[in-house]
Structure formats: C-alpha cells, structure tokens
Amino acid sequence: MDKVYDKCCGIDVHKKLIVACFRKGSKQELRNFGATTRELLELANWLQNGGCEMVAMESTASYWKPLYNILESSELKAMVVNASHMKAVPGRKTDTKDAEWIAELLQHGLLKASYIPDKQQRELRELVRYRKSLVSERTRELNRLQKMLEGANIKLSGTVSDINCMSARNILEYLLTGEFFDEAKYDEMYKQKIIAHNLKASKEQLIDDLNGVMTPLQRRMMKELLSHLDELNVHINNLEDEIDNFMKPEEKKATQAIQDVTGIGKNSSQAIISVIGTDMSRFPTAGHLAAWAGLCPGNNESAQRGRPEKCEKGMLFYVQPW
Structure with a gap:
C-alpha cells in the first residue's frame, strides 16, 4: 500500500498518559x-x-485539546x-498497540480528519456553550420554583x-412577606403597575390562585431560589455582552443574516456561527453541510438492499432552540 507520509506520528491520548508512535x-x-504542559512541549520538540509531517490522535473526551493547542502553537x-x-483488531487492545495502529493508518492516508476550527472560533464555542449551560441551569431552577x-x-x-x-417576580416578592393577597392589594399593585395590565387571569382568578398555604420553610426556599435566579441572570447577561464583544465583524454580519430565517433569534444564530463558522468553502454544497451537521441519514446498503439508517446527533446538537 502506498505511503502518504514518510514521517508521521500516531498518539493515544489519556488523562495522565500520552503514548506516541513516531x-x-x-x-x-x-x-x-505525561499530560503536563512541560511534557507536552517535550513531545512537540x-x-x-524528527521532521514529523503529520500527527493524528483520537478525539478522546477533552483530553486532546491541550495537546492539540501545543502542537498548533509549535506549527x-x-x-x-x-x-x-x-477500530483496532479485536483482542489486541493496549495503549501501545493503539498508538501503532493510528500511526500505521495515518501513514497510508486511511484516516479522515475531524474539522477543528481556528483558535478564535474554538474560544467562541466555549463562550456560547457556557451560556447554554447557564440557561439550562436557570430553566432547572425555574422548574424547581414551579414545583414548590x-x-x-x-x-x-x-x-x-x-x-x-417582571409581574411574576413582583408577585413572588409579595408572597415572601406571608401576607394575604386580597382585592385591595391587587388594586394597589395594579395602579402602581407592579402587576401588568395584560395578564391572562381576571382579578378574581388571580386572588384565588395566589392565596395558597405556604410554610415558613417554603418561603425561605423560595427566597434562595429567587436569589440564585438573580445571580444566573446577571451571569447570563454578562456572558452575552462578552460574546458580542468577542465576535468578529464578519461573524456579527453572518448572525444578522441567519436571523432572517423565521424562528431563529440572536442566541441561536450566534450558536450556529460558533459551530459552523463563516468560511463555507470547506462545504462544497449545502448537502455536505447538512450531512456534517447530522441532519442526513447515512448509507447502509448490502446486496443491493438498503436498510434504514438514523441520523447522527451531529454538531447542531449544540444549537437547539434555547
């Protein structure tokens, strides 16, 4: 079999161990x-x-990221x-064999590289995914509040x-006082516009719905939940400002264009750009982009007979509506 690379390296990456086959x-x-920065620099040197032409490694959890960053900075x-x-041959699974197998496949050009964006886009992804995590945490806290x-x-x-x-928050703040919510209190909050004038419930229904039986413990728990929600809102707003400042002008322009699609807002458009970037030259057609995103079923044919094949999760898992 022809050799594509004369000098190449296959690396088996673990949390505390790097096995390299040059x-x-x-x-x-x-x-x-080892996996420390000093030892990763030794590996790069x-x-x-040795004049290495190409390095290949598995996408194992997030352990590949520090090594990839070191190799990238070392050009x-x-x-x-x-x-x-x-996949290696069954029954021969060791770290050394894995590194040798990766190196052999790489040398003969049998490996397909995953798309790794540039450093700026990777950092944008980190910001966007962290925002998604905070939004998910806020949703969980709101569900806890609703359950309580x-x-x-x-x-x-x-x-x-x-x-x-805002109206719900004002109502919750009043419920923390433990006072009865009567018609006079409703009129007072309504005149001061503490309660919105377009609530879907009538005055009578509102009074009936809000006069429950809340124990002192439940009030303390609600106070903690509201405090945590306030903190999460502050962090999410700060992170959104950070994302706006971090994005390049062409990325901001692309997010504006994507928002022309019905149902896609600012946050979703930023998430899409953080995943696919703005350089579409690596996707020959729209079909290639859809396949890479995991929106197209794969081919599974044998003896001229096709079998159903499900779509993979793909990268657009990170840009679900949120």
Whole structure:
C-alpha cells in the first residue's frame, strides 16, 4: 500500500498518559509522555526535531485539546480523528498497540480528519456553550420554583404566561412577606403597575390562585431560589455582552443574516456561527453541510438492499432552540 507520509506520528491520548508512535519510513519509535504542559512541549520538540509531517490522535473526551493547542502553537500539522473510524483488531487492545495502529493508518492516508476550527472560533464555542449551560441551569431552577409553588397550592402558572417575567417576580416578592393577597392589594399593585395590565387571569382568578398555604420553610426556599435566579441572570447577561464583544465583524454580519430565517433569534444564530463558522468553502454544497451537521441519514446498503439508517446527533446538537 502506498505511503502518504514518510514521517508521521500516531498518539493515544489519556488523562495522565500520552503514548506516541513516531514512524519514519518502515521504522518506528515509541515513547510515553505525561499530560503536563512541560511534557507536552517535550513531545512537540521531539516531533519537530524528527521532521514529523503529520500527527493524528483520537478525539478522546477533552483530553486532546491541550495537546492539540501545543502542537498548533509549535506549527506542527495535526488531525483529530473520530475513535469509531479507526477500530483496532479485536483482542489486541493496549495503549501501545493503539498508538501503532493510528500511526500505521495515518501513514497510508486511511484516516479522515475531524474539522477543528481556528483558535478564535474554538474560544467562541466555549463562550456560547457556557451560556447554554447557564440557561439550562436557570430553566432547572425555574422548574424547581414551579414545583414548590404547586406544593403550596399557588397556581402562578395559570396566572402569568411566564413565571420569569417582571409581574411574576413582583408577585413572588409579595408572597415572601406571608401576607394575604386580597382585592385591595391587587388594586394597589395594579395602579402602581407592579402587576401588568395584560395578564391572562381576571382579578378574581388571580386572588384565588395566589392565596395558597405556604410554610415558613417554603418561603425561605423560595427566597434562595429567587436569589440564585438573580445571580444566573446577571451571569447570563454578562456572558452575552462578552460574546458580542468577542465576535468578529464578519461573524456579527453572518448572525444578522441567519436571523432572517423565521424562528431563529440572536442566541441561536450566534450558536450556529460558533459551530459552523463563516468560511463555507470547506462545504462544497449545502448537502455536505447538512450531512456534517447530522441532519442526513447515512448509507447502509448490502446486496443491493438498503436498510434504514438514523441520523447522527451531529454538531447542531449544540444549537437547539434555547
């Protein structure tokens, strides 16, 4: 079989161990390294001094990221490969054998590199995904709040369309006082516009729904939940400002264009750009982009007979509506 690379390296990456197989023609050299920055720099220097043309490693959890960053800063060409694309022979599973197998496949051009964006886009992804995590955490806290209110027989969800809106928050702050919510209090809050004038519930229904039985413990728990929600809102707003400042002008322009699609807002458009970037030259057609995103079923045909094949999760898992 023809050799694509004369000097290449296959690396098996673990949390605290890096096993490298450096192939030079028909010969190879095996070395073990730790996962500290000093030892990763030693690995990069070893490959540089040996004239390595290409490095390949598995996309194991997030352990590949520090190594990839070191190789990138050392101007060494590297590819990250899906582990399912390079299964070794069964019964011969060791770290050394894995590194040798990766190096052999790489040398003969049998590995398909995963798309790794540039450093700026990778950092944008980190910001966007962290925002997604905070939004998910806020949703969980709102669900806890809703569950606690139902336990106290307070039907706030039947009164307002969103328990995270300003009117709902004002009502919750009043419930913390433990006072009875009567018609006089409703009129007072209504005149001061503390309660919105477009609530879906009538005055009578609102009074009935909000007069539940809340214990002192439940009030303390609600106070903690509201405090945590305030903190999360502050962090999310700060992170959104950070994302706006971090994005390049062409990325901001692309997000504006994507928002012309019905149903896609600012946050979703930023998430899409953080995943696919703005350089579409690596996707020959729209079909290639859809396939990479995991929106197209794969081919599964044998003996001229096709079998159903499900879509993979793909990268657009990170840009679901949120």
